[in-house]
Amino acid sequence: MNKIVLFSISLFIFAIFPAAEDIDGFPKDFPQLYDSGGNGYGSALSGFGGNHSLDREGNRKAISKNPVILLHGNGGNAHHPQWGMLKLRSFLKEKGYNHSEIWAVSYLGPDNSDAELPDPHRNNINDVRSFIDAVREYLDVQKVDIISHSLGGTLVKSYLMGLREDGSWDKSLRRFDAVGTVVTMAAGNYGLGAFSVGEFQTGGAFEAKIHSLDGVKDDTPYGSSEGSSQKGPYQKVSKLDNDQITYVAVWAEGDFVDMQNPKTGRLEGADFNRGYNLGWGLEGHEKIIKDKNVFNGFASFLNTKTNKPPKPAPPVITISPNGGEFIGKVNVYVRATNKPEVVFYTTDGESWQRYEGPFTLTEDSVVKAKAENKYGKSLEVSVTFTKSATPPYKKVLATATEHYMAGRIDNQKYIELGSKYGYIDPFYLYLIEGSKGWTDEKPE
Structure with a gap:
């Protein structure tokens, strides 16, 4: 009788308090990355993603859709109660996504609640790029989908177009082939007005650049020219339109961002544009990432540009982080696409070593890397790391x-x-x- 009672109590407790989810951190064999700029400078990059009970191979086998990267906005972090990404993760899970397919990073610091001004894109692009590239490498996929909020939306454009931490743009860092769908939610895609500061200034150097590529002004380079699903008068077509990425833009009418520059949340040329009435000021800015109707409105645009086997070609090398200053030590990762047979690196320009995994630098170094596969040799890539004496x-x-x-x-x-x-x-x-x-x- 006692056993039956205890068993019943156990079932009751399990029903009321289900097993805890993996709500923090990453699988044990996911590479440890460190914040290289902005509010989180010097701290370990945190967030959530992956199935913690599986290793790299297990997580790779578990994915059947494009993995989704969730990028929070300014003044928040991945777990922030107001600006975090947990609600969007729950919506994705209801649509059939599993833990291996959902990832988020706190690029402003693990417990950040402070907005960063005036140049958060330059300060944090290396962290966003390192994280997204690390997820792609860990899961062995070419493409991910990205759902972004506020500042996260223009950070996505920075990732696609190759922004560097010094404010310049580097063709070798472009990632148009790395993303299937981009969703921007309440983003300042056209700045926050002529009198805003730094990178948020409408008409400023940064805002103008994210709408131009190779001399062609085009609001969504590589966007869709099809208007069947277009919501709003924002269709735009250019010679760069090759339908490589699906673009979605949603915004909250009259929210904190929209009040400063009405309709700045749109993306001219996107596959889907729509504004929602969710409340004024910060209320609407928060609700847009927590409203299920908003999510359901764009969910069908996810996983539309699926991962395909790469075309036969020599490897392409990337080094992450892409150089720059570091405090104390920095872990360096070398990624080679197109199924490399061997990858080499050197930190002194002479002694080439086979790359087996991330390595640690503690002094000024010039890292070079190269790779080979059956189709040929990669170009040699070189980046410079400088140790800083300034504490985090x-x-x-x-x-x-x-x-x-x-x-x-x-x-x-x-x-x-x-x-x-x-x-x-x-x-x-x-x-x-x-x-x-x-x-x-x-x-x-």
Whole structure:
């Protein structure tokens, strides 16, 4: 009798408290990446993705659709209660996606809640590129789909078009062949107005560039020219239109972004454009990533450009991260497409070694890599890494009052910094890793 009672209680508990999901982190053999810029500088790149009970081969066998990358917006992280990606993950699971097919990265830092201004694309593009490329390599797929929110939307364009951390654009870093579907949700695709700052300025250098490729102005390079599913007057066709990527743009009418530049969430030339009335200000900006009707409206556009075997060609090499400064140490990954038979790398320009997995740098280095397959040899790729003496730090741009309300400064500092910078003009505060408080002195 006691056994029956205990068994019944166990069933009741299991029904009320089901087994915990993999809501944090990645499989044990997924490469450890480190944040190379912006608010999360120096920390391990975190987020969620993959089936934690499976290894690389198990996760590869588990996928039957294009894996989906979820990119949060400014001032958030993958698990953020307001701006996180967990609700979108639940919608994907209801559509038949499994853990191996859903991935997200906290590119602004693991617990970030601070918006980053004025150049978050330059500061974080290496982290986004490293993560997406690592997922593609881990799962052995050519294409992923990307669902992005707010800042994440223009980071996707930066990934596709080869933005570098110095603000330049590199053809060798373009990733048009790496993405099947792009979904932007409440993104500032056309900036946040003429008086906005840095990369958010409408008509500024960054905003203009993400709508131009190889001298041709085209809002969605490699977008679709078919209008059957077009929602809104944003059809545009150019000679770059070869239907390589499916584009979707949805936005919240009158939300925080739309108020600053109406209809900036559209993408002219996209396969699907639609605005939704979800509330004003921050309310609509949050609801668009949590509204099931919005998700169902674009879900059919996912997994439309599926992974196909690559055409016979020599390997193409990428090194991740793509060089730059690092703190302490950095893990380096070499990726070769087109089924390479052998991959080599060197850190001194002379001693070539067979690449077996990520390696660690602790000093200034020039990393070179090359590969071969039965169709020929790759081009040799070279990137430069520089060790920085500056300790990892976070920076936040805000007014004295906003810094005070966020708890970064006390009453005395509020008066001191308000007198120094004014109470309505924004200024940076810095938090050095291991220190006890924020300062307005930039770490050197």
